[in-house]
Amino acid sequence: MTPNMRAYAAGLLCLLFSTQLVSAFIREGCSIVARERIDPIVDPGNIAGHVHTIMGSSAIGPDATYASLRAGGCSSCQALDDKSAYWVPTLYMALKNGSFISALPQGGVRVYWMKRGMGKEKVHAFPEGFRMVAGTSTLRTYNASALEQRAIQWGCVGGKKDTFTPGFPTNAHCPLSLRLMLSFPSCWDGKNLDSADHKSHMAYPANIGTGKCPASHPVRTAAIMYEINWNQQAFENYRSLALKPSQPWVLANGDGTGYGMHGDFLNGWDVPALQKIIDVCGASISSGEISECKVARQQPAANVWNPAHGCHKTPLYNETTSGMLAKLPGCNPVTYGPISAGNKTCSATVPATFKTPVGYYGLVPPPGSPGLTTNPAILTNASGYNYVGAFSPIWSGRTSIQRDITSSIAGGRAKITTAKCMSACAKLGYKYCGMTGNTCWGNKQAYPTSKKISYDACSVPCLGSASEMCGSVKCYQMYAATGALASTNTTSSSTTTATHSSSSVAASSMKASQLMKKHLKSQRSRKHRRATA
Template identity: 30%
Template structure:
């Protein structure tokens, strides 16, 4: 399979976009979008981005943060997903699956998430009438739901898919559920967010998805009900399941679960909290001639500096090692 950069180059013309890595910031049971103020929240999340991350986040996050684990040094947003665990087929204990670097990220990126802000497949007139607008301060959104428990429901979450990695650049076909056999290079999870906003609500009820097929497809024009065209946010996470492959007996069901338990991968979900400094994201979106770094319109930092960014442990519980139950899921 061609690399994503090649695939995008062969697709519709690119009108602006970013691709960059963010090292892991923290792994805790917090979710300021879905469960604001709860410490702990119901299940564990893997979080990257700025150090303003907390149990409660409102207003201009970019103005409060002082560092970020992202390569783009003006991006103090936070990005998070549930955490993947291996459930031992024999004794039922759990072990957190580590995150590893995606392909082609900046040197010294540690685990983390690959983040995209991609364009829409617009005509010239579309771009003139409704150009891509950066998110406003305080904006947040979610995709997917841990309550999703059927194949039909999961198919309806367009763009939330898995790949069974053969190598980091050979992903194989996209799947709605977890792979049913060990993957040579890990499990790849992707989360595409909607790209149309009503211009009013600062959370998920204000967004609308015009994409009707999986894969890296540009979002069609937005409807009148949600006329503001935002950059499409996408996460890619590589879970290093390889160290558990020898513990997966041949012919038995998938032993991996999300941190909210469940019996499948249908409940995959992700959260986003906007936190770019000032007009930095808009500057990149205005650079219609380039992809990846906004033609230098965004200041980068070396990842050794990004890796120094931390937040305190606000929950104080063990999330790694062999556990007799998932954090927050004790019987």
């Protein structure tokens, strides 16, 4: 074992001992709220150099402050009083062909708030406006004498024996997860809310997680640790395609070693609430779970761990950061050291900026929200119609008030978009129309307000446009004409019978003119015709 590794092992034992054996911490879960090039600490007011996976307040942005975070529409953290922002570089698998696949954390981050004072030493909550960074993005080699580097550990979890290393583990097949444990310093100078390097106002105690604070930083704060897990097993089938199969991972900053991992914290806590949690529950709950802390106000667990209910934000930049990418966003060539990466400059095009992002719960952003095609939204207007709202569909007796006009769209369901549905409605003279999971309807009248429901139930993307929502079998996405129509629909015609299930409605390929010809022929051959909507 090298001297570096012996020192690392000793430091790791100290940190694990303080973390695992001393019941002096509270931990909360925070799910992912965004993956964007945003970093209000290192790159305030500008697009960040690399992509971050962000947890916490939906108000995170390049100019985020304590006040703006507190005013955010929602938070992805368990504690209702926590609207902080927590972020780390996004993890990717680098492939031989030069492309990258994003890796999603299992749920998000576990944030540990450790009460590790000496004796009866007071452990303080962070003040308003406080911010800090742990780790150094440009590092590509390991120095065991640096407390900051010893405070970052990568674990391979679920094998015969969990292993921890200062950088990415090599030749490791982790059955449960690839785990990051990143500890922040907990000794404050008592004066500055930030510093030029975003670190100097803070220092680590003697043993990283425990021990005496240096005289220059005498104020003990709660010790923060991030625990993040990635499902490495989900990527094993891609390993043979990786740039380095023995160690396929890279960070968004181009780091292929893991030494350049870093974490950022921008305080958004209600400070008295956090102080009370530290004082009352910091050393009294054996499990450490914040759910057992009676003085901590909490939101429903589903809002944290279930993406269908969790807090998200609409994107600020028109830039794809997840899935399969041709390159890492920004100027971030993959490097493996040992030379530090240094600051990178390039002429990469800055992506367009959307309007002010908004926070929301669930998978569907508010109607009219701009976003990527990977984040479909409800359009607020199209082809002379304005969005009215979402309604519980009326299936019983529907022929008296609405008609399935999907067949009037060229290509039918497979080509449906909001604009095409509205255009079909206008041509047929319907004032109201909408969609239920890629079926277009024309309405003689508006739905009753008693049927109105939350817009997020309209969760099926349009088959003809991945950037739009088209309602769902449980949600009628209704629009109303903004002006006079060319004609009013009063002609009775055949109604397409539809079976509404999880597979929705089978579309007819018949054009509107063909439908009318068939209807007229039916009139001539029958004494009684069936009236429809």
